[in-house]
Amino acid sequence: xxxxxxxxxxxxxxxxxxxxxxxxxxxxxxxxxxxxxxxxxxxxxxxxxxxxxxxxxxxxxxxxxxxxxxxxxxxxxxxxxxxxxxxxxxxxxxxxxxxxxxxxxxxxxxxxxxxxxxxxxxxxxxxxxxxxxxxxxxxxxxxxxxxxxxxxxxxxxxxxxxxxxxxxxxxxxxxxxxxxxxxxxxxxxxxxxxxxxxxxxxxxxxxxxxxxxxxxxxxxxxxxxxxxxxxxxxxxxxxxxxxxxxxxxxxxxxxxxxxxxxxxxxxxxxxxxxxxxxxxxxxxxxxxxxxxxxxxxxxxxxxxxxxxxxxxxxxxxxxxxxxxxxxxxxxxxxxxxxxxxxxxxxxxxxxxxxxxxxxxxxxxxxxxxxxxxxxxxxxxxxxxxxxxxxxxxxxxxxxxxxxxxxxxxxxxxxxxxxxxxxxxxxxxxxxxxxxxxxxxxxxxxxxxxxxxxxxxxxxxxxxxxxxxxxxxxxxxxxxxxxxxxxxxxxxxxxxxxxxxxxxxxxxxxxxxxxxxxxxxxxxxxxxxxxxxxxxxxxxxxxxxxxxxxxxxxxxxxxxxxxxxxxxxxxxxxxxxxxxxxxxxxxxx
Numbered sequence: 001x002x003x004x005x006x007x008x009x010x011x012x013x014x015x016x017x018x019x020x021x022x023x024x025x026x027x028x029x030x031x032x033x034x035x036x037x038x039x040x041x042x043x044x045x046x047x048x049x050x051x052x053x054x055x056x057x058x059x060x061x062x063x064x065x066x067x068x069x070x071x072x073x074x075x076x077x078x079x080x081x082x083x084x085x086x087x088x089x090x091x092x093x094x095x096x097x098x099x100x101x102x103x104x105x106x107x108x109x110x111x112x113x114x115x116x117x118x119x120x121x122x123x124x125x126x127x128x129x130x131x132x133x134x135x136x137x138x139x140x141x142x143x144x145x146x147x148x149x150x151x152x153x154x155x156x157x158x159x160x161x162x163x164x165x166x167x168x169x170x171x172x173x174x175x176x177x178x179x180x181x182x183x184x185x186x187x188x189x190x191x192x193x194x195x196x197x198x199x200x201x202x203x204x205x206x207x208x209x210x211x212x213x214x215x216x217x218x219x220x221x222x223x224x225x226x227x228x229x230x231x232x233x234x235x236x237x238x239x240x241x242x243x244x245x246x247x248x249x250x251x252x253x254x255x256x257x258x259x260x261x262x263x264x265x266x267x268x269x270x271x272x273x274x275x276x277x278x279x280x281x282x283x284x285x286x287x288x289x290x291x292x293x294x295x296x297x298x299x300x301x302x303x304x305x306x307x308x309x310x311x312x313x314x315x316x317x318x319x320x321x322x323x324x325x326x327x328x329x330x331x332x333x334x335x336x337x338x339x340x341x342x343x344x345x346x347x348x349x350x351x352x353x354x355x356x357x358x359x360x361x362x363x364x365x366x367x368x369x370x371x372x373x374x375x376x377x378x379x380x381x382x383x384x385x386x387x388x389x390x391x392x393x394x395x396x397x398x399x400x401x402x403x404x405x406x407x408x409x410x411x412x413x414x415x416x417x418x419x420x421x422x423x424x425x426x427x428x429x430x431x432x433x434x435x436x437x438x439x440x441x442x443x444x445x446x447x448x449x450x451x452x453x454x455x456x457x458x459x460x461x462x463x464x465x466x467x468x469x470x471x472x473x474x475x476x477x478x479x480x481x482x483x484x485x486x487x488x489x490x491x492x493x494x495x496x497x498x499x500x501x502x503x504x505x506x507x508x509x510x511x512x513x514x515x516x517x518x519x520x521x522x523x524x525x526x527x528x529x530x531x532x533x534x535x536x537x538x539x540x541x542x543x544x545x546x547x548x549x550x551x552x553x554x555x556x557x558x559x560x561x562x563x564x565x566x567x568x569x570x571x572x573x574x575x576x577x578x579x580x581x582x583x584x585x586x587x588x
Contacts, residue, residue, distance in 0.1 A: 006270035034093045035126035042068060042103050043137040044117065057140070057183060061115055068103040068117070068138065075100050075123045094126045103138045109186065111166060111176050111194075115185045116142045140430075143188030143217035145195060149180045149227045155316030160200025160208070162227065168192040168215075180227075188217035198227050203315050204269065232270050233260045236312045236319040242533025244584035246304040246328040246472050251276045251289055251297035254312055260320070273581035278308040286311075300587040304330035304472075331472040333454070333541065334364040338416045341405045346376040347394045349583040354381035355394045357565035360401035362416060364468070367403040369450040370459040372421060377400060392427030396559065397437050399423065402450035402545070410480040410520040410579040418450035418543055420486070420573030422551040432565040438556040442572045452578060453542040466540025467499050473536045474498075474583035477509060477523040482577040483517040485546055487553040491515055492576045493544040496525060498536045506531035520579065522579045526588065541581065546574035 042065045072083040082092065090339045100123055119138030126132055129287035132574040147162045164184060166174040169189045178184050186194055193215040202208050212225050235258045243250035254274055256267045278299045302308060307326050312319040340363035347357035359369050376399035378391040402421045409415035424441045424565035432441035455466040477496045485491065491513040498507035509525035551571065559568020
């Protein structure tokens with residue numbers, strides 16, 4: 001690529017005229033056999049054919065017309081006729097003959113921070129009594145060396161110097177100091193070699209010396225020297241989407257394969273000291289990784305549902321690439337606070353011995369209630385003189401929800417009460433003694449443990465299937481609970497599972513069991529992931545009142561209706577109360 005900066009100064013614009021002698025003035029008449037020479041302009045062309053960059057020369061190093069030394073030479077012999085120092089403004093009278101005009105700025109030989117520009121006119125013929133105008137173009141006549149150290153690379157050094165020396169021709173020239181990122185000018189040409197040396201100490205405390213050699217440099221060409229010898233170039237490995245969680249990211253670390261340029265012994269040092277970082281604000285702030293006890297890299301403290309740019313960094317050296325990822329949501333469990341409930345009326349009683357029958361529902365959750373209330377829609381009051389045989393009276397010791405809301409809560413207004421209940425297996429009619437409720441149920445009854453879970457339930461097969469839509473991966477689940485077991489050795493059950501889109505389990509908690517707990521206590525269960533990079537699609541959370549279904553261990557809980565058939569009474573076993581079911585997404 002070529003970029004050109006041209007400065008053209010003409011007689012009309014700058015009134016700059018070149019004279020031969022200081023004592024000559026512009027309006028004197030020429031002598032016999034003389035003519036007048038006017039240099040009407042110098043075009044300064046600083047075009048550079050760049051090898052590795054499109055940047056042109058810095059404007060500050062390009063000379064103006066008044067910076068040039070003008071030399072007039074005999075066209076035939078090349079002998080210098082007149083030399084005019086920079087800035088002289090005068091006319092020039094010359095004997096009749098043929099001449100050439102030369103313009104030079106800087107030093108032709110050697111090395112310098114000042115460029116060498118040179119231009120030469122075509123042959124000019126001076127005729128007696130006439131004025132001849134001439135213009136010329138001065139070109140950059142140096143090769144350009146520019147050492148290039150990125151800021152992050154400079155930060156890797158405690159101290160350093162950049163020098164250049166020339167070999168060839170008359171021997172080795174004394175070295176000169178270069179400035180990082182600035183052009184340095186050398187004469188170039190065949191048979192000359194230039195050695196650029198970086199010397200210093202890097203942040204690893206190592207002495208650094210590295211040399212780049214360039215031979216046969218072409219003039220008007222810039223050579224960019226990328227000074228990154230001992231500190232590597234590297235790439236960030238592709239990061240798995242499955243390693244991006246809600247509030248943290250597991251990093252796929254670099255290996256030697258990611259080192260695109262390094263010394264033989266450098267790869268291990270870089271890999272051992274590299275830091276992985278994430279930014280959500282276009283690089284204004286970066287969150288660094290930590291190394292876990294099992295040797296993994298993790299970036300913690302992130303926000304859910306947010307885009308982050310990931311990079312790797314070794315001191316001030318950055319990976320040549322980045323990757324953008326989006327954290328998962330921190331999806332909550334709807335109605336985890338157990339505040340939302342509804343019920344469906346299955347049977348309308350007569351307001352006295354025949355009670356209304358309901359099936360209770362916990363919003364977003366499922367229960368076993370459709371099984372333990374199945375058939376209540378066929379209850380009846382018995383009719384006149386027992387004419388309606390049917391399924392008998394609507395009583396809770398015959399049909400009842402095993403899971404319903406309670407005001408005995410930890411927070412808010414409600415909690416879930418999950419009970420083991422026993423139900424009389426025959427129709428209820430006629431007159432009953434209160435004590436008979438328990439004894440008849442014990443002798444001819446069936447007990448059901450209570451459930452509260454996320455998933456579906458089939459009342460016909462009395463079976464459940466765990467899992468509702470959930471696309472985030474929590475680290476743990478917590479809940480508040482109370483527990484009153486019957487018998488005292490009974491234990492409740494609680495656990496949770498995560499499934500992928502094929503309903504394959506990818507994570508589970510340990511099964512939690514508890515004996516008596518008189519006041520609400522918070523319990524946290526950690527998920528163990530067997531497939532740590534597989535995305536979640538469903539979550540199953542399960543609570544069970546206990547496992548003991550021996551009705552002989554249960555008790556009769558009296559209800560508000562104190563007359564036969566005591567339709568509000570229940571035969572109850574273990575009771576588990578649950579509140580504040582919460583998913584936790586922080587790295588733990």
